[in-house]
Amino acid sequence: MKKLGLVVATALAVAAIPAHAGKVLDGIKSKGQIVCGVNTGLAGFSQADSQGNWTGLDVDVCRAIAAAVLNDANKVKWVPLTAQQRFTALQSGEIDILSRNTTWTMSRDASLGVHFTGVTYYDGQGFMAPVKMKVASTKKIAKGTTVCVQTGTTTEKNLTDFSRTNKLDLKPIVFEKQEAATGAYFSGRCALFTTDVSGLASIRSKDAKNPAEHVILPELISKEPLGPSVRRGDDEWFAIVKWVVYGLLEAEEYGLTQANADKMADSTDPVVMRLTGKSEDTGKHLGLDKEWLVRAVKAVGNYGEIFDRNVGSKSPLNLPRGSNNLWSKGGLQYAPPIR
Numbered sequence: 001m002k003k004l005g006l007v008v009a010t011a012l013a014v015a016a017i018p019a020h021a022g023k024v025l026d027g028i029k030s031k032g033q034i035v036c037g038v039n040t041g042l043a044g045f046s047q048a049d050s051q052g053n054w055t056g057l058d059v060d061v062c063r064a065i066a067a068a069v070l071n072d073a074n075k076v077k078w079v080p081l082t083a084q085q086r087f088t089a090l091q092s093g094e095i096d097i098l099s100r101n102t103t104w105t106m107s108r109d110a111s112l113g114v115h116f117t118g119v120t121y122y123d124g125q126g127f128m129a130p131v132k133m134k135v136a137s138t139k140k141i142a143k144g145t146t147v148c149v150q151t152g153t154t155t156e157k158n159l160t161d162f163s164r165t166n167k168l169d170l171k172p173i174v175f176e177k178q179e180a181a182t183g184a185y186f187s188g189r190c191a192l193f194t195t196d197v198s199g200l201a202s203i204r205s206k207d208a209k210n211p212a213e214h215v216i217l218p219e220l221i222s223k224e225p226l227g228p229s230v231r232r233g234d235d236e237w238f239a240i241v242k243w244v245v246y247g248l249l250e251a252e253e254y255g256l257t258q259a260n261a262d263k264m265a266d267s268t269d270p271v272v273m274r275l276t277g278k279s280e281d282t283g284k285h286l287g288l289d290k291e292w293l294v295r296a297v298k299a300v301g302n303y304g305e306i307f308d309r310n311v312g313s314k315s316p317l318n319l320p321r322g323s324n325n326l327w328s329k330g331g332l333q334y335a336p337p338i339r
Contacts, residue, residue, distance in 0.1 A: 022236030024096055025069065025287060033075045036062035037095035040080040040178065043202040044311040044319075045101045045121075054078050057310040058099040061120055061228055064296040064306075065097065065244045068288060073299035082177055084152035087112050090231055097241060099228040101199065103154045114229045117242040120303075121227070121311075122323040122332050124220030125158050126197040128204060131215050133191065138162075138219045141192070146171045148181045148190035155195050158222040182207050196224050201317045240286050247293040249335035250275060251302035253326055258301035261294050274339055282338055293338070303333065 028034050038046035038058055046056040063073040079095050090098045091113050102108075103123075104116040127147070129135045149156050151174040163170040173190050175181040182203050185193035193200070197216060204211045228245070230238050251257075254271050256264050265276045273279035277290030286292065300306055307324060308314045325331025 022234045022287065024231070024234045024237035025240065028069060028096060032070065033077050034062060034066045034069065034097065035077045035079060035095045037079045037081045037086055037089050037098040037100055038062075039100045040082060042101060042178065042199060043206040044198065044315060044317045045202065046078075046080075046099070047206075048078070048080075055310065057121060057306055058101060058228070060300040060306045060310065061099045061245065062097060064248060064300045065241060067295040067299035068244050068247075068292040069240065071295060082152070083150055084176055087114065090114055090229065093231070096237070097228055097230055101196065101226050102229065103196075103224045104227055104229075105154060108229075113232050115232055115238050116227050116229045117238065118245040119225040119227045119332075120245060121198060121225075123196040123198050123224040123226055125155055125194060125222040125224055126200055126220055127217045128185070128193045128200045128214055129191070129217065131213050135192075135217065136215075138217050138221065141168060141170070143167075143169050144171060145192055146173055146190045147192045147194055148173050148175065148185040149194050150174070150178050150181045151176055153195075154222070154224065159194055162221045178203075196226070198226075198311060198317070198319060201319055202311075205316050236287055240288070243286060243338070244293075244296055246335040247275070247296060247338060248300075248303040248306065249326070249333055250338050251293065251297045252304040253328065253335070256294075256297055256302060258298055258305055261298045265294070271337075271339075280339070 041047050044056055046058045048054050062076050066075045067073040081089050081100060086098055086100055089095050109116050127138060135141060147159060147170050149159055149172050159172055184190055200216045204214050208214050228241060230241055256275055264272055265278055274282060276294050281290040283290045283292045311317045311319045323332045327334040
């Protein structure tokens with residue numbers, strides 16, 4: 001019994017040891033900023049204005065991490081990347097995190113030397129067509145139709161699968177950059193445009209001369225769970241990014257917002273007390289301090305606030321929460337407990 005007790009005590013002691021920083025976090029602290037890879041320009045997700053100020057859901061993820069790690073959401077260097085550049089930039093160490101509307105797939109997760117850290121937007125691929133074409137459904141797409149698509153994406157592969165499955169012999173016209181693909185579509189070079197539905201809504205809102213002249217077909221042809229990823233080989237950094245994302249979800253579930261984050265520190269709710277660091281120092285498991293999550297929420301809001309501001313009801317895109325609602329409200333967003 002004494003031996004068993006010693007084993008249990010040792011296991012508990014090991015479990016309680018605070019995490020050490022890890023090479024990536026050490027490097028971030030040394031240079032005083034997080035290097036975040038983002039889209040070259042996708043409204044609602046990552047886009048810079050004329051002054052070089054970046055906004056979007058993917059942008060806010062990086063800003064939340066910077067707040068948690070460096071106590072300043074503005075300590076981020078933005079690196080705009082095309083679809084073809086993004087994984088090379090992450091693998092080479094040019095960026096610390098890739099937060100660029102990127103689909104989590106098995107081949108990417110298992111063979112590219114990266115770890116996906118969670119899903120920040122559940123999406124699906126669709127098609128956009130000019131209203132004048134009178135195509136109300138993917139079932140009405142004619143054989144041999146030309147489709148603008150960005151190369152180096154799951155979108156291109158999904159288009160091929162959809163065409164083959166439905167014997168449509170669609171004619172992809174591929175472009176390396178998103179801007180080139182959308183420009184070709186709006187100039188009439190392609191009959192249809194395909195990408196994730198959130199992207200279609202963004203492109204229609206931002207780039208169409210008259211958004212009402214373009215319709216997004218109702219059917220989805222794929223699953224596109226989008227989320228940030230990090231390089232393999234640094235479990236400590238992987239854990240930080242993962243739990244900041246989960247923390248933003250947990251904050252929404254328990255009513256911790258950008259406006260009330262300080263006030264909620266007086267809550268007697270056991271979960272809120274853990275989230276705010278009042279009753280338990282969860283940060284020590286990540287190599288951070290106990291107020292890591294409060295700083296993240298004060299900087300960008302909880303997940304619901306981030307969603308609404310960038311792509312939801314308070315944004316020009318006005319996308320419904322749908323699958324991106326919390327699990328308690330019929331959606332798929334579910335965070336493991338922070339405890």
